[in-house]
Amino acid sequence: MARNQLPPQIRKISVTDRRTAKEVVRYQVTVDAGTREVPRLRPDGSTYLHTTRSQSRRRFDTEKDARAYLARVTDEVNRGVHVSGSTLSVDEVCEAWLAGRRVRPTTKNAYRHALEPLRQFHGAMPVQRLTKGHLDSLVTALAAGGTPMTPQSVRRPWSPQSINPMLNIISAVLTDLVKQGLLVRNVALLVDRLPRTQPQMRTFSVEEMRQMLAFAQTDRVGHAWNLALSGLRRGEICGLRWSDVDLDAGVMSIRNNRVSVAGQAVDGLTKTERSNRDLPLTPVLTAALIAARERQDLESAAAGANYGPGTHIVCDVLGHAYHPDTLSNFWQTACKRAGVPQIRLHDARHTCATLMHLQNVPIAVISAWLGHADSAFTMRTYAHAPNDALKIAAQSLQTMSDLHGN
Known part of the structure; x- marks a missing residue:
């Protein structure tokens, strides 16, 4: 029976084996992976997406492996889920993402600050090699404290209130890359957020x-x-x-x-x-x-x-x-x-809001005074009843109980 002809994407080539220095046969697969958008920086610091054609090329020892790879990549391309290899580093994608944010300078500075530990530890790494394990280790190190900031100083332990927003911003960067076809998935979504402990609010009487x-x-x-x-x-x-x-x-x-x-x-x-x-x-x-x-x-x-x-x-x-x-x-x-x-x-x-509340100022008015977006947040966060007020409430219950008993 005649041997199956190789598809045009697979070439049978001879190469020199680096270990033995002998000529060996390899099967090279070249697949058109369509187009992809790569973030680029303009001279003014703004970012834009540059569209470029992408090819996926690999060599295999056997024809069987080459055909299997061709079938898999072709299916991924047709389904729009194929990701070509990229050398973009973590540092490069973070900088491009920051350049594309249309936010207040203070907000952008906060984003930059949150991304600093990731860039410090893994900035040179190709972003496609970033794993959940890298982020888990980063979280552990930040929570423990002592990571270097400068040659003369180290970070204090980070709380969940600092670590979780950092993970959310990293996730936003990686989500952007998934949308551009540069990543298969967002590994930051796999990292568990730390349980948050609300600091107990105390007020003046x-x-x-x-x-x-x-x-x-x-x-x-x-x-x-x-x-x-x-x-x-x-x-x-x-x-x-x-x-x-x-x-x-x-x-x-x-x-x-x-x-x-x-x-x-x-x-x-x-x-x-x-x-x-x-x-x-x-x-x-x-x-x-x-x-x-x-x-x-x-x-x-x-x-x-x-x-x-x-x-x-x-x-x-x-x-x-x-x-x-x-x-x-x-x-x-x-x-x-x-x-x-x-x-x-x-x-x-918090004292201001609580004492206003105890003076029967309507929650909607307190919310407007404090500059809150809605009254529900004001009620949930600030309408705290101090112990003295709770004692008065208990006395009122006792009074009602006495009346009921009589």
């Missing part, structure tokens, strides 16, 4: 809040504590400018945000569109801001030409805005000096 506000009158940055207990986020306090406040009209406009990204203070817009809000000033807050304005005028006069911009409401003696982490450190010192529990700075915002 009414008396503790009054005690803190009384101390704030003696603290150089005490107006920051007034703003915190008025429900502003840390970034909103640090980003608030004098141009945002109308002391005569008694209104402050929340439009700016100063956050920490990769250890650097970055000014930007507020967290969400709903975070933009105009809030009436209370008499206590108005007095604190007037005192702060007068103090900054004195500091500016004393510093003369050395004084900085002085545009931010909360700034140092030379008129420079504080790093958000610095304000958190100041807050802990202030709590200790005021003789109140050392809660987090963000819990001052």
Whole structure:
């Protein structure tokens, strides 16, 4: 019986065996894998997808293996699931993905920071060789802490609140590559996310809040504590400018945000569109801001030409805005000096929401005051009943029980 003719995609060739230096027969398969889109960078830093034709070429010892490979690849190409070999590295695809994000600079910086460990550990690796095991090991190392950041410093242990977003961003990068036909699957989806533990939120009682506000009158940055207990986020306090406040009209406009990204203070817009809000000033807050304005005028006069911009409401003696982490450190010192529990700075915002809730302010109004997207989040996150209020609730139940018994 006549021997089957080889298909045009398979060639019988003679090559020199590298080990024996003898001529051997091999079967070379060349398959047209269609087109694929490869991310490329423009000179201005933006990214675009370059369409190129792709071929898959391999050699086999036997005709049987060559035919099996040809059949498999042809089927994959017809079904649109074939992925050709690529030398694109993890570092290259991360940079291309970042260049294509149309997001705020602060958001892009946060993405870049989250991808740093992956790029540090596996940046030179071809992305097609990245496995679930690589990501599992990365998660373990970050959770343990001690991974190098610079020759002089190491990372602190990362919490689930940092690791899980990192995995989500890695997953977004790999999903993009799957869509482009550069990966068969997204291995980041196979990595288990770490269980998140919500930090327990503690609040000041009414008396503790009054005690803190009384101390704030003696603290150089005490107006920051007034703003915190008025429900502003840390970034909103640090980003608030004098141009945002109308002391005569008694209104402050929340439009700016100063956050920490990769250890650097970055000014930007507020967290969400709903975070933009105009809030009436209370008499206590108005007095604190007037005192702060007068103090900054004195500091500016004393510093003369050395004084900085002085545009931010909360700034140092030379008129420079504080790093958000610095304000958190100041807050802990202030709590200790005021003789109140050392809660987090963000819990001052939580205190504002909770005390408003206990004063029967409608949840929808509290949500608008805090700049939340919806009231359900406000109720779920901030409407925390302190122990004193729970005791009052228990007493009311006891009263009703006594009436029922009579």
